[in-house]
Amino acid sequence: MSNEKATMEKVVALCKRRGFIFQSSEIYGGIGGFWDYGPLGVELKRNIKEAWWRDMVSGHDDTQTIDGAPARYGMVGLDTTIIMHPQVWKASGHFDMFYDMFVDCRTCKARFRADHVQDSQCPRKPSKKPGEHGDCDLTDPREFNLMFKTYVGALLDPTAEAYLRPETAQGIFVNFKNVVSTSRVKVPFGIAQIGKSFRNEITPRNFTFRSREFEQMEIEFFCAPETSHDWYAYWRDRRVEWYTSLGLKSEKLQLREHGPNERAHYSCGTADIEYAFPFLPKGEFGELEGVSHRSDFDLRSHMEGKLVRDGDELVVERNEHGQPRHPGSGKDLSYFDDTTQTKYVPHVIEPSAGADRATLAFLCEAYSEDAIPDEKGVPQERVVLRLHPRLAPVKVAIFPLIKKEGQPEQAAEIYRDLKRRWNVFYDEKGSIGKRYRRQDESGTPFCVTVDHQTSVDGTVTLRERDTTEQQRIKITDLTGFLEEHL
Ligand code: GAP
Numbered sequence: 001m002s003n004e005k006a007t008m009e010k011v012v013a014l015c016k017r018r019g020f021i022f023q024s025s026e027i028y029g030g031i032g033g034f035w036d037y038g039p040l041g042v043e044l045k046r047n048i049k050e051a052w053w054r055d056m057v058s059g060h061d062d063t064q065t066i067d068g069a070p071a072r073y074g075m076v077g078l079d080t081t082i083i084m085h086p087q088v089w090k091a092s093g094h095f096d097m098f099y100d101m102f103v104d105c106r107t108c109k110a111r112f113r114a115d116h117v118q119d120s121q122c123p124r125k126p127s128k129k130p131g132e133h134g135d136c137d138l139t140d141p142r143e144f145n146l147m148f149k150t151y152v153g154a155l156l157d158p159t160a161e162a163y164l165r166p167e168t169a170q171g172i173f174v175n176f177k178n179v180v181s182t183s184r185v186k187v188p189f190g191i192a193q194i195g196k197s198f199r200n201e202i203t204p205r206n207f208t209f210r211s212r213e214f215e216q217m218e219i220e221f222f223c224a225p226e227t228s229h230d231w232y233a234y235w236r237d238r239r240v241e242w243y244t245s246l247g248l249k250s251e252k253l254q255l256r257e258h259g260p261n262e263r264a265h266y267s268c269g270t271a272d273i274e275y276a277f278p279f280l281p282k283g284e285f286g287e288l289e290g291v292s293h294r295s296d297f298d299l300r301s302h303m304e305g306k307l308v309r310d311g312d313e314l315v316v317e318r319n320e321h322g323q324p325r326h327p328g329s330g331k332d333l334s335y336f337d338d339t340t341q342t343k344y345v346p347h348v349i350e351p352s353a354g355a356d357r358a359t360l361a362f363l364c365e366a367y368s369e370d371a372i373p374d375e376k377g378v379p380q381e382r383v384v385l386r387l388h389p390r391l392a393p394v395k396v397a398i399f400p401l402i403k404k405e406g407q408p409e410q411a412a413e414i415y416r417d418l419k420r421r422w423n424v425f426y427d428e429k430g431s432i433g434k435r436y437r438r439q440d441e442s443g444t445p446f447c448v449t450v451d452h453q454t455s456v457d458g459t460v461t462l463r464e465r466d467t468t469e470q471q472r473i474k475i476t477d478l479t480g481f482l483e484e485h486l
Helices: 008-018 039-058 086-092 114-119 169-173 176-182 225-245 297-304 355-366 407-419 432-442 475-485
Strands: 021-023 035-037 074-077 099-104 111-113 142-145 149-151 161-163 189-198 213-223 253-257 269-275 286-295 307-310 313-316 335-337 342-344 347-354 367-373 379-385 396-400 424-426 446-450 459-464 470-474
Touching: 008 021, 008 355, 008 367, 008 379, 008 432, 035 039, 039 074, 039 189, 039 213, 039 225, 039 355, 086 161, 086 169, 086 297, 099 114, 111 114, 169 189, 169 213, 169 297, 169 347, 213 225, 213 355, 225 253, 225 269, 225 286, 225 347, 269 355, 286 297, 286 355, 297 307, 297 313, 297 347, 347 355, 355 367, 379 432, 396 407, 396 432, 407 424, 407 446, 407 475, 432 446, 446 475, 459 475, 470 475
Parallel strands: 074 189, 396 424, 396 446
Antiparallel strands: 021 035, 099 111, 099 142, 149 161, 189 213, 213 347, 253 269, 269 286, 286 347, 307 313, 335 342, 367 379, 446 459, 459 470
16 A cells, blocks of 8 residues: 555656656657646646645735744735846846856767766767766866846847746745735735746756756745744744645655755755655655745845855955946835834745645655455556545546446536536546546546436445545535545
8 A cells, every 4th residue: 555666667657648747849759857737737736836825825824823933924925927137137146156067078969967977877878877988078067057048029139138037036035025015014924926937957857856947836934033043943844744734754754954065155044845756766855845044135135236155244246346246226125123113134034845846746655556356356456646635636536337327417417516616527438447447546536426326315426546445425415525525
């Protein structure tokens, strides 16, 4: 019953077979680092994003201090553009510092991330690591900025250059003043955003784990400087709890605090929430979400200009004329706290999650294999996705046992009724065992079957995905049952 059999190959094969995830532009041979979500995948990912939004934003109760939080706080959302003023990325530091080191092979023209050379493959045969063929000719490591460049307007000259955002966070920082002045939020409060981000990764890999186009679910939480460490601890724990509440097992999740040398220059605390993805060697974990204490770095950067570290201080980087190397907006982004009558630049705690990595982790966790008896009692192996019902793409599948005796009509009526509330699927083709198995692979928590008895006593069979147990239930009780279990 465990998911120990969830190898990456099996998860990828299931995603393709059942229409969760396809390679982008597959009929043209695909394009590295881009993935499309199929009919089931789009529902799963939407459910993950909706659960995040509901649990973090729209369902948040700001009238009382919720468990574990240092105080009451507010939460609001934003939806900002992918292309922003290019100065945003200069002031934020991405223009100068958002790069990976790469090495090229002058012989085969392949490019490798400098820190991944040892676990990369040279594209030539026989397969060897880069540098291992006699005529491999690797360059020294060089910098490669990960931002995708584009042009805004008709002129393709440097004045029209812009970037696809590599994170959603900056759209939040540059709107801080707008949100404070138009909504009734008061520090402490968070602004959340879900949206696409783009990074021209040198070596996209491990299915959707490292893609070039992906979605982030980010919160920028603004608080008074002296309370920031308490809020940092709160958000770390809250976010781990969110994953476990939706089914990620705690032994496969870990919270890893970064050492001082691993943190970004602006951060005074970063912890990664990591998951034991099956493509990693046993005992290793991959980043699912980062929770960072970003101090006042972002708001100050957008006021004063790009900041650099000078000992314990963050100071504006200056050019040879003593001017900011990358000026900020010059707008006052400080906050006046009317309860303490003080003015300060809020500190920021940032829980930054990837919707695609979360989708992959939930898929890997849910994948399992077991054996269940078929109609003749013979054990048959099955693949089952044990997704949390909140995340399952389809909540209920409705089947007529046979295609006569009015069963399809009765089943369709139940389907239409439940469809008003949930994503429900109707299927009348193939043996009932095969129909169940197909839904098990899709992660559908419940199947409802209309049979001979239905027209006699108004009951149907309700089958539960994980246990395969069946019970008879009145059609009139179905909605109540599902309300309780979904
Ligand atoms: N604003 C902070 C920030 O963007 P990050 O650690 O670079 O921090 C946050 O990214 C999250 O975004 C990661 O934990 C991961 O879930 C997701 N992410 C980052 N790069 C990704 C990529 N190339 N493919 C898929 N997801 C990615």
